[in-house]
Amino acid sequence: MWDIDLLLCETSSKSFFVNDNSSSSALTKKIMPAKNDAKEIARTIAHDCVGVRVRMLNRIVSRIYDDRIRHHEIKISQLNILVAVTLRGPIQPSKIGRLLSLEKSTLSRNVKRMEENAWIEFLPGEGGNSYLLRVTRRGQSLLKKVWTDWQAAQQEVETLLSTKEITTVKQMVNRIK
Numbered sequence: 001m002w003d004i005d006l007l008l009c010e011t012s013s014k015s016f017f018v019n020d021n022s023s024s025s026a027l028t029k030k031i032m033p034a035k036n037d038a039k040e041i042a043r044t045i046a047h048d049c050v051g052v053r054v055r056m057l058n059r060i061v062s063r064i065y066d067d068r069i070r071h072h073e074i075k076i077s078q079l080n081i082l083v084a085v086t087l088r089g090p091i092q093p094s095k096i097g098r099l100l101s102l103e104k105s106t107l108s109r110n111v112k113r114m115e116e117n118a119w120i121e122f123l124p125g126e127g128g129n130s131y132l133l134r135v136t137r138r139g140q141s142l143l144k145k146v147w148t149d150w151q152a153a154q155q156e157v158e159t160l161l162s163t164k165e166i167t168t169v170k171q172m173v174n175r176i177k
Contacts, residue, residue: 061157068153072146073117076153078110079146082119082139090123090132101177114139 035041046052065076074082084096097107111133114120119139123132135143158166 061160064156064160065150065153068149068156069146072142072149074119074142074146075110077106078114078119079150081107081110081114082135082143085120085133086135086140086143090134092125092130093133096133 062076065079069076069079080100081096081102084099085091088095088099093107093111094104096102097104100107102110111120115122117138118136119142120133121136123134125131161169
């Protein structure tokens with residue numbers, strides 16, 4: 001494993017000033033780069049950015065699941081949609097997108113592939129200008145086949161992250177969503 005801080009941030013000889021705004025949270029009371037120094041700004045962003053770390057964690061964890069379930073020809077992003085449609089379907093795609101915080105294009109791409117594989121099907125919605133998603137028997141069968149490999153991936157993630165960290169991630173998503 002490598003530390004992103006070590007990869008992206010070198011020790012700098014540049015001068016910084018402290019943002020001493022007393023109304024700031026502890027996380028924003030940091031040494032700030034001079035506004036006209038792009039390299040120092042980049043170092044600060046690389047060092048402090050929560051977004052990059054969340055995206056990295058997402059890619060690392062997704063890779064674990066994808067590696068375990070790949071031989072079923074499904075990705076974890078598609079499995080999450082399949083699970084949501086199984087639990088909530090028949091359901092409008094837009095509701096699945098909101099439930100899983102997915103961009104419309106990402107959802108459409110995954111749903112198209114899932115329909116091509118006959119894991120889900122489209123049903124006419126009310127009014128004739130919308131449609132609903134429903135899991136097919138083949139999709140239900142896939143869930144059963146994936147189960148053991150998903151459990152193995154889950155176990156691997158649970159050895160990578162502590163119980164406290166996993167609980168914190170779940171709580172954060174529930175609170176923010």
